[in-house]
Amino acid sequence: MPCEFKITRRVEFSETDMAGIMHFSNFFRFMETAEHAFFRSLGYSIHTTQLAAQVGWPRVHAECDYKKPLRFEDEVEVQLLVREIKERTIHYAFVFRKLGPHSPEETARGALVVACVSKDADGKMKAVPIPREIADKIEAAPQEKLA
Amino acid sequence: MPCEFKITRRVEFSETDMAGIMHFSNFFRFMETAEHAFFRSLGYSIHTTQLAAQVGWPRVHAECDYKKPLRFEDEVEVQLLVREIKERTIHYAFVFRKLGPHSPEETARGALVVACVSKDADGKMKAVPIPREIADKIEAAPQEKLA
Amino acid sequence: MPCEFKITRRVEFSETDMAGIMHFSNFFRFMETAEHAFFRSLGYSIHTTQLAAQVGWPRVHAECDYKKPLRFEDEVEVQLLVREIKERTIHYAFVFRKLGPHSPEETARGALVVACVSKDADGKMKAVPIPREIADKIEAAPQEKLA
Amino acid sequence: MPCEFKITRRVEFSETDMAGIMHFSNFFRFMETAEHAFFRSLGYSIHTTQLAAQVGWPRVHAECDYKKPLRFEDEVEVQLLVREIKERTIHYAFVFRKLGPHSPEETARGALVVACVSKDADGKMKAVPIPREIADKIEAAPQEKLA
Numbered sequence: 001m002p003c004e005f006k007i008t009r010r011v012e013f014s015e016t017d018m019a020g021i022m023h024f025s026n027f028f029r030f031m032e033t034a035e036h037a038f039f040r041s042l043g044y045s046i047h048t049t050q051l052a053a054q055v056g057w058p059r060v061h062a063e064c065d066y067k068k069p070l071r072f073e074d075e076v077e078v079q080l081l082v083r084e085i086k087e088r089t090i091h092y093a094f095v096f097r098k099l100g101p102h103s104p105e106e107t108a109r110g111a112l113v114v115a116c117v118s119k120d121a122d123g124k125m126k127a128v129p130i131p132r133e134i135a136d137k138i139e140a141a142p143q144e145k146l147a
Numbered sequence: 148m149p150c151e152f153k154i155t156r157r158v159e160f161s162e163t164d165m166a167g168i169m170h171f172s173n174f175f176r177f178m179e180t181a182e183h184a185f186f187r188s189l190g191y192s193i194h195t196t197q198l199a200a201q202v203g204w205p206r207v208h209a210e211c212d213y214k215k216p217l218r219f220e221d222e223v224e225v226q227l228l229v230r231e232i233k234e235r236t237i238h239y240a241f242v243f244r245k246l247g248p249h250s251p252e253e254t255a256r257g258a259l260v261v262a263c264v265s266k267d268a269d270g271k272m273k274a275v276p277i278p279r280e281i282a283d284k285i286e287a288a289p290q291e292k293l294a
Numbered sequence: 295m296p297c298e299f300k301i302t303r304r305v306e307f308s309e310t311d312m313a314g315i316m317h318f319s320n321f322f323r324f325m326e327t328a329e330h331a332f333f334r335s336l337g338y339s340i341h342t343t344q345l346a347a348q349v350g351w352p353r354v355h356a357e358c359d360y361k362k363p364l365r366f367e368d369e370v371e372v373q374l375l376v377r378e379i380k381e382r383t384i385h386y387a388f389v390f391r392k393l394g395p396h397s398p399e400e401t402a403r404g405a406l407v408v409a410c411v412s413k414d415a416d417g418k419m420k421a422v423p424i425p426r427e428i429a430d431k432i433e434a435a436p437q438e439k440l441a
Numbered sequence: 442m443p444c445e446f447k448i449t450r451r452v453e454f455s456e457t458d459m460a461g462i463m464h465f466s467n468f469f470r471f472m473e474t475a476e477h478a479f480f481r482s483l484g485y486s487i488h489t490t491q492l493a494a495q496v497g498w499p500r501v502h503a504e505c506d507y508k509k510p511l512r513f514e515d516e517v518e519v520q521l522l523v524r525e526i527k528e529r530t531i532h533y534a535f536v537f538r539k540l541g542p543h544s545p546e547e548t549a550r551g552a553l554v555v556a557c558v559s560k561d562a563d564g565k566m567k568a569v570p571i572p573r574e575i576a577d578k579i580e581a582a583p584q585e586k587l588a
Binding site for chain 4: 319
C-alpha cells in the first residue's frame with residue numbers, strides 16, 4: 001500500500017522574495033501540492049465527490065525546518081511520507097531536495113497533520129473517522145524512511 | 148453618493164520578489180482590497196448575506212499600468228474611483244500613490260470590471276442586475292477625477 | 295524563429311478563493327510562468343547572467359479578460375504569443391484553455407508588456423535596447439494566430 | 442525592554458481558499474508581518490541599512506497549530522512574543538485571536554526561529570551574532586506570558 005509519493009516543481013519568480021530566495025511560506029504550499037497529488041495517485045481528489053460522505057481535510061499542524069534556500073528556477077523534489085494514520089488524522093512528513101547536476105541536496109524538512117472533517121447541518125466542521133475507502137489505501141512509511 | 152474610496156497599505160516582505168520590488172500580480176490584490184473596503188463603507192460585505200438575492204462579483208476584466216516600482220515597507224494609497232455603473236457591471240479605476248515625506252507620487256493605474264452574478268439551481272453563475280440597494284448607493288465619479 | 299510557446303499547469307488549492315475558483319490575480323502569475331519557460335526554451339533564464347549586459351524585464355502593462363472560471367485541479371494550457379517586439383519592449387498575448395475530456399475550452403485572454411531595463415550606477419532602472427542575442431531569437435506571431 | 446508586540450489585520454478575499462477559510466500558509470505571512478512591524482517599533486527596518494553590519498534574518502524553523510478557522514473579513518490580532526534571544530537566533534511565539542463583538546477568541550498559535558546572517562564575499566549567507574544595537578532592545582517575555 002502506498003506510504004510515499006514524490007512531485008517535482010520548479011521555483012517560480014512570484015514565489016521568490018526580495019532576499020532572492022523562495023519565500024518560506026511557499027514551502028507549505030508545496031507540501032499541500034504534494035499531498036493533493038498523492039491523493040490523486042490513489043484515485044481520489046482531495047475535494048472528492050466520489051465518497052459516500054463528503055469530507056474535508058483542514059490542517060491542524062504545520063511545520064518546516066529550513067536548511068538551505070531555494071532560488072528562482074531551482075528544480076525541487078518534494079517527497080511525501082505518511083508518518084502515521086490514525087482514526088481521524090493523517091500525519092505527513094516531507095523532505096525537500098534540490099535537483100541538479102549533482103546528487104539531490106536536502107534543503108528542508110516539513111510536516112503536516114490533517115484532520116478528516118465533515119460539516120454538520122449548521123455548516124460547522126466536526127472531526128470524523130477517515131472514510132474506509134481512503135484509510136484502506138494508505139499505510140505508514142517504514143521507520144527507516146522516516147529517519 | 149459615494150463615487151470613490153481610499154485605503155492605505157504597507158508593502159509586505161512576502162509581496163516582494165527577487166527583483167526587490169512588489170510583484171506585479173499583487174497590485175491586483177490591492178485593487179480588490181480597496182473594492183471590498185469600499186463595499187464595507189457602504190454598509191455591505193462583498194460576500195453579503197444582507198440582501199434578498201445572494202450575488203457574487205466575479206472579475207471580467209483587470210488591467211494595470213506600472214510607472215514606478217513599489218518596495219518593501221512603502222506606504223501606498225490605493226484610490227478607487229467608480230468609472231461607470233451599468234445594469235450588470237461596475238467599472239472601477241484605481242490610482243496607486245506612494246506616500247512619504249514628499250507629496251504622494253503616482254506609481255500605477257489600474258482598472259477592474261466586475262459583473263454581478265447569482266448562481267442558478269445547477270450552481271452555474273449567471274449575470275443579473277445589480278441589486279437596487281447597492282446600485283442606489285454608488286455613482287460614477289465626475290470626469291475630472293477620472294482624467 | 296519562435297513566436298509562441300505553451301505550458302500546462304494544474305490549478306492548486308492555494309490558488310483558489312472562497313468563491314471556489316482560481317483567484318483572478320493568479321492568471322497573471324501563470325502568464326509570467328509561461329514567459330519564463332519561453333525564455334528557458336530559447337536557452338536563457340529571464341534572470342540571466344549569460345549576457346554581456348545584465349538586464350531585467352519589469353512589467354509596464356498587464357491585462358486579462360476572464361471568460362470562464364478555472365477550478366481546483368483543472369488542467370490549463372497557457373499559450374504565449376509574441377505580439378510585437380520593439381527596441382525596448384516585448385508585447386505578449388496569452389490564451390488560457392482548460393484541458394479535459396472534450397476539446398480545449400478558452401477561459402481567458404491576457405497580455406503583458408515588458409520593458410528591457412538595466413540598472414545604472416545608482417541602482418535606478420533605465421530602459422535599454424533588448425540585447426541582440428535575445429532579439430534575434432524572437433519574432434512576432436503571424437496575424438492569424440493573434441486573432 | 443520590549444518583549445511583545447501586537448498587530449491587527451483583516452483577512453482578505455485573496456487569502457481565502459475554496460474551503461471558505463484563510464489558507465493555512467497565510468498564517469505564516471501574518472507572523473512575518475508582525476515580526477517586521479515589531480522591528481519598526483524598535484526603530485529599525487528588518488531590511489535595515491541603519492546598522493554598521495548589513496544583516497538578514499532567514500527563517501530556520503516555522504510552525505503553526507490551527508484551532509479554529511479564520512474567514513474573509515475577520516479581524517485578527519497577531520500577538521508576537523519573544524520566547525528567547527540567543528547569540529545568533531531569535532525565537533518568537535505568536536498567538537492569533539479573532540476580534541469581534543465578544544471577547545477575543547484564540548484561533549491559532551505559531552512560532553518562528555530566525556537566524557541573523559550576513560553575506561560573505563561570495564554572497565553566501567553565514568550566521569553571525571545579532572548586532573548589539575538590536576540585541577540590546579529586545580528581551581524574552583516572562584514565562585507567564587508564554588504559557
